[in-house]
Amino acid sequence: MPIFWGIHAKPPKIWKIVLGLLPFIILVSVYLTASHVRLERNSDDKLLPSIGKMIQAVDGLAFTKDKRKGEYLMLRDTLSSLKRLIIGVLAAAVVGLFLGMNLGVFPGFNALLMPFVTFISIIPSLSLLPILFISFGIDEMGKVILIFWGTFILITRDMYLATKAIHEEQIIKALTLGASQFSIVYKIVLPQIMPRLIETIRLCLGGGWLFLIASEAIAATDGLGYRIFLVRRYMAMDIIIPYVLWITFLGYMMDLILRLIIKWRYSWYVEMRKGG
Template structure:
């Protein structure tokens, strides 16, 4: 008898099994929404899909009477710009410090403890400080993402650099490579795909910091809109916005995965991901 631990579904079966829980949750939501709306047509807790569609259609395809802009797309563009700047700068800073501390024992002894301490500070606790120092504009929001994500990336790259087999470094030195050549020709090529993995893992935190900053002090953005309409219990706007954020996060993660496969195919051979 074939054991359950050895059963591996085919690709179509795997896709179907992955979609079943999603369809089940949607079905449960539809049933619960219909029941609540039947009892109270003015209920706002579980809006129907038609109500959510009308709300998003109004925000996405009808210009605002106050500004003349399409709020849904304006919010999306503002949030993606802030997230892209924050994650991009954090990746650059984290990769630089992770590479230096992972490659140079002297730098590790002097800088690694500080990076560890910074990574343990809750970024949300610093949000008031960032608002005081940088103001309520774009800089404070981007700074929160950088502060929250960069230490994680730095520690991950540091660990990956230290895990590179020592034999590779010895062989490079035997062939006459300097410290700079070892960093440039041995370490960086192997750490770049791991940087993409670190960015993918940090995206969830990046979204969290972005939405929190937008919800507290902003005039546009996905997080701002969610916090703005919550006072009116507008679940017909909140739920589609949450779904849209989830979809954007999935697309960005998928694009980064494709980029890694395209740029570093050797890193993914043998089932590595």
């Protein structure tokens, strides 16, 4: 049995760990080497700062109070960004869930709104940015709405598809058990598409971060995206790189939490997906 090559390969567990770590090790070593070479030539080089330099920078932003504002800047950036992201994506999830579900269940509602939803889904979200900033101002509202807009269409369409994927037998069966139309929507359809909603949120968070950072880069006074675009002017890679890693870590944690919620709360969904 081959360990690595070909479609019959079955890497043993220890191999999987080693193989999984390999790209990370390569990336870090390439960086360290390149950084070392450049700093050797010019000790003021800003492009590839040393690990020590980055730790110093993080220490200054994360663990020292800012003199002017009396706050920990990195904490403040993180909290502001997370607040925008979570409000935007949650609002998108709620609207997308109810809109998509009703589009899927009620043919009349579908006839009324489906062409419209399809139309607005093609608008590139970022092109709305100036409109949002002009109409909602440059404070929180504009950013939250951009994140909302960028994610809710996808959630709506996915919830519509998830609703459509529920077998007609289930609906008819519920009717023969005396269900009202209200019960069908909220006791049969809604609980069955909830785990799918969480999966969709997982996918949409990537887009959510994109719109968050884009809007913070353009107009903000704090936030993770604001910070990296602010220090870009001074070519402060020692701040940008740790911030990018921090954003990645936050994204990963959110994804992990959502995955665990599905595993704990919706065991039937996990099993059904396995069984096909």
